Amino acid sequence: MSIEERLREVEGRIEKAALKAGRSPDAVQLVAVSKTVDLGRIQEGIAAGIKTLGENRVQEAEGKIAALGRSVSWHLIGHLQTNKAKLAVSLFDLIHSVDSLHLAEALQRQAITQGRVVPILVEVNLAEEESKSGVHPESLEPLLRSVSSMSQLQTLGLTAVPPFLEEPEQVRPYFRRLRELAEEMAKAQIKNIEMKHLSMGMSHDFEIAIEEGATLVRIGTAIFGPRG
Numbered sequence: 001m002s003i004e005e006r007l008r009e010v011e012g013r014i015e016k017a018a019l020k021a022g023r024s025p026d027a028v029q030l031v032a033v034s035k036t037v038d039l040g041r042i043q044e045g046i047a048a049g050i051k052t053l054g055e056n057r058v059q060e061a062e063g064k065i066a067a068l069g070r071s072v073s074w075h076l077i078g079h080l081q082t083n084k085a086k087l088a089v090s091l092f093d094l095i096h097s098v099d100s101l102h103l104a105e106a107l108q109r110q111a112i113t114q115g116r117v118v119p120i121l122v123e124v125n126l127a128e129e130e131s132k133s134g135v136h137p138e139s140l141e142p143l144l145r146s147v148s149s150m151s152q153l154q155t156l157g158l159t160a161v162p163p164f165l166e167e168p169e170q171v172r173p174y175f176r177r178l179r180e181l182a183e184e185m186a187k188a189q190i191k192n193i194e195m196k197h198l199s200m201g202m203s204h205d206f207e208i209a210i211e212e213g214a215t216l217v218r219i220g221t222a223i224f225g226p227r228g
């Protein structure tokens, strides 16, 4: 199948999952994950209608953005090191992976220097996996309270990368937990903090994520094929 055919199929599945959950398909935005995908294939995807691309490495994204331009939005979905904050602030329309006060402070400093407001999501490590980034759930509210006073950071919601489980249905409790956390944080009414986005769901499990409230689904393999 061509990238265009796979994109149409994914869009159809997103629509179906949204309707099944009684949600508007327009409430779910596709982030096409183009990490490791070459420029030609990304261009094919853009020509087929992709509007938002997700990258997990700042330097890789820098080259691609220089080559392909900003007719599409670019999101950072992978872990961000503090020493790349400067470049990240200059490149991305949304950073999905803010997971520490230290990183938030670095982004705030760079955003002031560059005169930018940076939209961010806070990543939560729901299963408290050692190998993964993200704040533990009990540290979420304190982090949001600190970020709320950072003038240049616009917090729009939460991200999760739950454990990979063979059966997508087994991932549902994690997606549900992220939505509940977002609801709790919205109730806490922290100034400057919005909870309008939930970034969750990948090729393997995005339909379940949509049923549980995902507004941003990050899909790579199902669109561009297996990564080499």
Ligand SMILES: *Cc1c(COP(=O)(O)O)cnc(C)c1O
Pocket: 033, 035, 056, 077, 078, 161, 202, 203, 204, 218, 219, 220, 221, 222
């Ligand atoms: C690679 C990646 C994805 C996309 O994974 P697929 O299984 O290819 O859809 C989504 N989110 C993050 C954080 C990733 O690193």
